[in-house]
Amino acid sequence: MAEGRLGVRKTYKLYIGGAFPRSESGRSYEVKGAGGEFLANVALGSRKDLRDAVVAARKAQPAWAKATAYLRGQVLYRAAEMMEGRRGQLALAVAAAEGVGSGDAASGVDTAVDRMVWYAGWSDKLAQVAGGTNPVAGPYFNFSIPEPTGVVGILAPESSSLVGLVSVLAPVIVSGNAAVVVASEARPTPAVELAEVLATSDLPGGVVNILTGRTAELAPVLAAHRDVEALDLAGAPEALEVDLEVAAAGNVKRVLRRRKPEPDWAAQPGPERMLHFLETKTVWHPMGL
C-alpha cells in the first residue's frame, strides 16, 4: 500500500438470492483475526435473513435442477475459474482468518479451486454412477435416476474457512440442489469472499446463499424449516447436534451428521457427500408394440 494512502475497506454482507444485503436486523459482529486483531465487522444474520435465504433458494432450485448436467458442470467450472483469478485475495482472507502463513493459505486456496473443478466434472457422471436400468421380471423398461433433494441447509465447517466450505458446498449444488449456508462463525470472511466470486460466475442467484452470524441462533431455524429438505451438520456445534437432529425430524430431513473426528478437508473426498443429497427415482415404462 502506498504510503500516505488510506486503504479502502470492504463491507462484509450476506449473500441472498444473488444480492448482497446487510442483515435486515441491522446487526453486525466483530470478527478478530487469529492474532486477536480486529478484522472486520460482519453482518450478524437474523432468523428473518435465514428465512429469506430459504425463499430465495426454493425459488432458484427448480430451474437449476432442470438445467442440463453439462451446463451445471460448466457453471461450477466457471466458478473455479473465477476463484483462480482471485487466488491472491482469497489467500489473504484465509491467512487473516485462520492465522496460517501465506504459503499455507495459498496452497489451501489451490486445494479449494481444485476441489471445485473436481466436483464440476461430476455433474454429468452422477446419474451413471448412482442410477441405471433394472432388469425387472416383466415387459417394462425400468430405470433409476438420481435427482436433487431440493433445498439443503449447510452448517459450514468452523475451522476450515475456505477448503471446508467449498468441500461441503460444491457436492450439494453440483447435482441441482440449492444451498443455504451458515458460514463459520469465527472465520466468516473467506465465505464472504467466496460469495463475491460466485456472484461474478454464472451461478444463478439463489442457488447458493451464504449467511454470516451466530450458528447457535441460525442453525435451529434452519433445522426446523419446513421448506428445507436436507441438512448438512458438518460445522454443527457439538452441544446443538441432538437438538438439530430432533428439529430436522419434523419434515423427515435427510441429515448428514458431523463426522467424528472432523475430516481433513484438504484430503481428496469420495462421492458420498453428493450421494447423500440425492433421491432415487425409479420409473416403470411400458414396452410393447
Place this chain on the structure above:
Amino acid sequence: MAFSRFAYAPAPESRSAVNIRPSYGLFIAGEWASPLDGGHFKTESPSSQEVLAEVSSAGPEDVDRAVRAARRAYEETWAPMPGKERAKYIFRVARLIQERSRELAVLESLDNGKPIKESRDVDVPLAAAHFFYHAGWADKLAYAGLGPDPRPIGVVGQVIPWNFPLLMAAWKLAPALATGNTCVLKPAETTPLSALVLAEIFEQADLPPGVVNIVTGDGGTGATLVAHPGIDKVAFTGSTEVGKHILGALAGTGKRITLELGGKAANIVFDDAPLSQAVEGIVNGIFFNQGHVCCAGSRLLVQEPVAEGVVEALKRRLATLRLGDPLDKNTDIGAINSPQQLEKIRELAAAGEAEGAERWSPACQIPERGYWFPPTVFTGVAPGQRIAREEIFGPVLSVLTFRTPEEAIEKANNTTYGLSAGVWTDKGSRALQVASRLKAGVVWANTFNRFDPASPFGGYRESGFGREGGRQGLSQYLKGALDG
C-alpha cells in the same frame, strides 16, 4: 342385469395346508423362547374374528437377548463367513419359501385378511424373489459399484408393517443378510404368523443361530428395539408419524436409518390414455390389498375431457368387484386388517362427506363377522380436503380433475408425501416428461403397484429415505464409499 344369473359359486382355498401352532414363542438365537419379561397376545383373523394363535410379546429383556444373539452371530459367524457361503443359505431360504408357498399364502390371507389371489400371486412369489435376487449379491458386493471395500454395518433392527407381512420381512431381511449383517425383526402386532413360519424356514435352512431373530410384540417392542444401544442400523416401514418419532428418538445416536413411510400417490390419467387399461390400473392402484398400501394410488387425477367417462367406467368396474372371504379364490376385496384401521377409514370417509365431496360405493354385501369396508369413490374432491391430503390406507379413492399437464403436475406434487405416482398416456414422451417432474420415488407409466427385487423402492420428502431393492437398496446395508 343378465349377468346376475351367473353368480359365482364359493371357491375357497383349503386351510389344510396350514398347521398353525396354538402358541408361538420368540425366535432368539435359533431357539423358540418364552418371553422373560414380556407376555402373550392373541392374533385373530380379521375376516372371521377367529383367534388363530397365541403369540409372545417381547419385553425389554427379550429384545436385549435377541440383540445380543444377533451381535454374537454377527461377530462369530455371519460377517466372517465367505460371501459365497452366505449366498447359499439365502438361496435355500428362497427355495423353502417356494416349497411352502401354498401354506404361506393361506396363512397370510388368514392373518392379514387379504385375498388369497394376492397373497398367492404377489406376496409370496415376490418374497421368494427377494431372497433369490439378494442371495446372488452376497459374493459379488465388490462389483456392486458401492465402493472398493463394502462392509456390513452390524446388527440391524427392523420393524415392519401389517399390510404385506411376509413380503416386508423379505424386503428387510434379504438385503441385510446378503451384505453380512445380522437381524432382529419385529413383525406387526396384528400379523405375526407368516414371519414365525419364516423362522421355521430359517430352521429348515440351518441358518446359523442368531443370524435372524424374530421378536413379536406391539409398538412398545418396536420402540425398545430401535432404541437398543446394540443396534447399529434401524430399518422401519410404517407411518410417517412413527417414522418421525423414530428419527427424534435416534437423534445423536449415530445409528444408520432407512425409513419407508406413508404416501398419498397421484394417479394421473391423460385424455389420450388407453382408458379401459387405465380403469383397470386405477382399480389395482387403490383397491389392491384393500388400499392398505403405502404407495396406493389414492388420488386419481383425470383430465377433464375424459373425467366423466372414466368415473362411469370405474363405477361399472367396481360394481363387479367381489368383497368377502379372503380365502375364496374369486375374492377381489378382502377384510380390513384391524378394528382400529377400520375406524380410521370410517372417520376419514365421514370427513370426506362432511367436507362436501360426493361419496359412492357399489351395492355390496358386507359379511356379518369381521372388519370390512366397501370400495369407495369420492368425486368432486378439492385439494384442501382431508381425503385429498391424508393417507387413508383403505379402499377409498379421491377423484380430482385437471385441464393441463402443468396443473396435473402441480396437483400431484401438492402433498408432503412423495412415495409413488402413476401416469396414464399413450405418448411415451409425455409419460417420461411428467415422470421427471413428479416428486415421487417410484413412477409407474400405464401400470401401477408393480414391484420387483431389482427395482429400488422408496420415497421423496416425508415418505422417508433410503431405498429397498436393487443396487440402491443394497447400499443401505453397507459401509462404503457410496453409502450416502
